[in-house]
Amino acid sequence: MNILIIEDEPLTARELSDMITEIDPNFRVLATLVSIEQSLTWFNQNNQPDLIFSDIQLADGLSFDIFRKLDLHCPIIFCTAFDEYILSAFDTNTVSYLLKPISKFQLEQALNKFKNMQKAFTKLPTASDFSSMYDQLRRRYKSTLLVNQRERIVPVRVKDIAYFWLDNNIVQICTLSHQKYFLVTSMEELETMVDPSLFYRANRQFLINRNAVSDVERFFSRKLAIKMTVESPEVVMVSKPKAVEFLHWLEGIVKLN
Template sequence: MNVLVIEDEAISARELSGIISAVEPGANIVATLESIEQTIAWLNHNPQPDLIFSDIQLADGLSFEIYEKVKINCPIIFCTAFDEYLMSAFDTNAISYLLKPINKAKVEKAFQKLSTLQQAFKAEGGTQGMERLLSQVKQPYKQVLLVNQREKIIPVQVKDIVYFWLESTIVQVCTIQHQKYFITHSMDELEKTIDPQLFYRANRQFLINRHTVANVERFFSRKLAVKLVIETPETVMVSKTKAVDFLQWLEGGRY
């Protein structure tokens, strides 16, 4: 197996290469590259590897630029100190997202996932099978949101959030424990990172948790008024054009 390592810190690159060799003795590190420019040039003049281990923040920008300019056919395992790029990573051929510090256990788990996908790919057969399997791992919905409260960073379980509410340009989070926080994410960002089976964008201002819907009342003009288990700042309204879709989601038949 030919493995390409993209990492701009020399010590981290050596450590990662050592871990890869220890976990997968048959792995051949074909190159260790440190920048976007260097990597694009290498990929344009060499056969593609079987696997890429890629940092995200490189000296000359984010590594996603590489994958926008060069068509990559092999799986990618991202290694980074930041979780903010999770969704962007899975817009590529990512099969795993490892948070630094990288250790043997994390790399072993990533190789296990790769092996599982490869076996399933053989069973499925053909490019379409691999594309379908890769699409299945592109669902890294957040389980925890980090919110700032003064000098503290507080982890909030997504399943415990009753609703997200947009007031002007600020998004407020309300939990089942009646705790309220403000977050910097936009509602559009939240829709992409939160499981759509659990949360529904009722309207521009509300993103609500399925398990906290107390009842739904039919309103005039075929709109729906949704009541949650916790009082909301204003009535959660669902338009008539979304009413059927919302009810299907509520009973679990939308996805």
């Protein structure tokens, strides 16, 4: 079984190649390509492999440009650190979409899926297959957020975040250990990134962690005032229309969209 790797980080490519051959010695890595230009040249000079492992962000652009320019029939497993390309990936012959860092277990699952699809299909996966894959992928919530702190990039575990606070269109993070960071994103985007069983959008300004809720007080006009285990810049309020939904969430009764 011939495999092609498109990855511009040499260490990542080497680790991926080693894991592939450890999982199944019958897999043979034909080449490791580092750019769009090099990939286009390689495909013009070689037969298509049985399977492609491809990063998305390459030094000279997105790998999608390779697959748009060539008439490829081989399946692709994308390996990337970014989840915002999931929908674009389904415009190609996608078998799986793996988020870095990739474990051997995840890789083995993807390869097993490829083998099963190879047995079942004599043509490319159908739209319903892609739809099913997307439904599974959309349930993957982030476990870590990367925040900029001066010249440093700091990984912050999502479960350690007490709340996100929107202040003048800037999102601030406060952790359970009282550390504070800024995040370049919107509250709407954050809601799609974090597990709704753990985080609740209390109001326009606050997205709060269940584990940071100390207690709840009934307020004027049947609103709810949430007391947090860490200090918040203002009282976290839940409106009357959302009060029942919030209390259900606090009990662990969560309706996932």
